[in-house]
Amino acid sequence: MDIQEGKQKFIESWGKMASDWGINRTMAQVHALLLLAHEPLTADEVMEGLSISRGNTNMNLRALIDWGLVHKQLKSGERKEYFYAEKDMWTVVRQIIIHRKKKELEPMLKVLDDVAGVEAKCPESESFCNVVKDLRMLSQKANQTLDTLIRADSTWFSNIFFRMVR
Amino acid sequence: MDIQEGKQKFIESWGKMASDWGINRTMAQVHALLLLAHEPLTADEVMEGLSISRGNTNMNLRALIDWGLVHKQLKSGERKEYFYAEKDMWTVVRQIIIHRKKKELEPMLKVLDDVAGVEAKCPESESFCNVVKDLRMLSQKANQTLDTLIRADSTWFSNIFFRMVR
DNA sequence: TTTTGTTTTCAAAAAAAAATGAAAATTGCG
DNA sequence: CGCAATTTTCATTTTTTTTTGAAAACAAAA
Known part of the structure; x- marks a missing residue:
């Protein structure tokens, strides 16, 4: 080739x-x-x-x-x-994260927050409650993590990866 | 509502x-x-x-x-x-990761490996080399990280998130 | 201001993706 | 086996997304 x-x-x-x-x-x-x-x-x-x-x-x-x-x-x-x-690949990745987080994760979080009011009134048996609760927690975690990633520099990024896979 | x-x-x-x-x-x-x-x-x-x-x-x-x-x-x-x-949201997330990793990340890695042969012959000035090198490293890191995530249980997952955002 | 090289817009065309629904295949049962 | 309930397939239609290209807008130079 x-x-x-x-x-x-x-x-x-x-x-x-x-x-x-x-x-x-x-x-x-x-x-x-x-x-x-x-x-x-x-x-x-x-x-x-x-x-x-x-x-x-x-x-x-x-x-x-x-x-x-x-x-x-x-x-x-x-x-x-x-x-x-932009040739710095870490910057590229960061920009993509920023853009997609705004367009996709945030609206989802908004919906989950909106339905959380309903959730509060749920009987324990409703699967709806559990699904929303779990998903909300996961989304919030993901959101926080992405925020941290966005603020991080490339060195920090490598470190995180290293810590995760060590 | x-x-x-x-x-x-x-x-x-x-x-x-x-x-x-x-x-x-x-x-x-x-x-x-x-x-x-x-x-x-x-x-x-x-x-x-x-x-x-x-x-x-x-x-x-x-x-x-x-x-x-x-x-x-x-x-x-x-x-x-x-x-x-499947209502365990961590399992849901894991399954999605497995499926998409196989369909998307792995073919990309394959291509990057294939072009790595070309890269070896590159003069230092070629931006191609640098882009491929950086991207390859990032993809490999992502791949490793995802493998670790897939193997992890939900507790471990929460811990990782916690460590990342603390 | 007019000309000219360039970018932007956007209605229409083309391509791609998804959905339909009826026919075919499959399955369990008497 | 033959029947009826159910699932699967897939050619056709519909919807959505992407692309085109010509016209309009723009912007610098003459």
Whole structure:
């Protein structure tokens, strides 16, 4: 396998994994393309590199910027915008955690809190109570853990992993 | 809000969250319905309860059994099959981790290992090398951590969380 | 201001994913 | 076996998501 082939495989695989995770496949491929690039790319180069339309390119670049995974660069004397990926993988992971926590875990917690009022009135026999109680506890733990992770630096992150698997 | 309303909200929310996570919304709703049920339900009751077709019900029940989140129960003297959800939330979480790790993390690791051969030949300047190296390390750490989690019991799980957030 | 290169928008088209429902297969029973 | 209850399959339809591309908006330079 040569470098070109390896890159291709990486881009495909990153896109595949992303779509398993509920993230647009193309968005992940744009991200992968930029991750592998030596220098910032223009929208045209991304378009060309992945054979996708201008509109699609623009939408996904904007989404990546929104997620904090890609940054814009303006070169003086040029009108074109250049894009480059955040290459510190720990930062990438942190940004993804932040974004998904907000979009997914927090609304779930909100619902669990809302139904907790009902739970209080439950007879002990109701499975509803137990499910909500357990899930609420798990979600809150997960929430706290993620908050801690988000605040942590990469060293701390490695340490945690080390402690967990030792 | 009464119990009925609470249940409804929970089912919707569980389905919504699942679809953010790349899991079929209906599958999660069937799971939620069974989680909240006092006793095992028949396929007909699930069908009725969520207003979905027989085929859809069957497919999603099978998928849930495959994920280890739902079990079949046969009542003696009856031909109908009954279904009930795994209600130990820690087991639920563990099963989900097992399933998704196999389907998502492991193929990614495989690709990263494959391209590692290319990486070896890289000049230091190639961003490809660094990205692959970092990501490979992160994925391996994640993989180890998940293996440990899978092997852990729920007490141990709580302890880990506690250690992480203390 | 007009021109020109560039980005953004968004209605429409295409593709992908999920759901339906009727037919086929399976199962237990007399 | 033959029947009836139940489950499974899968071609078709429906819904949802993604992509396209041309038009509009924008922004710097002439």
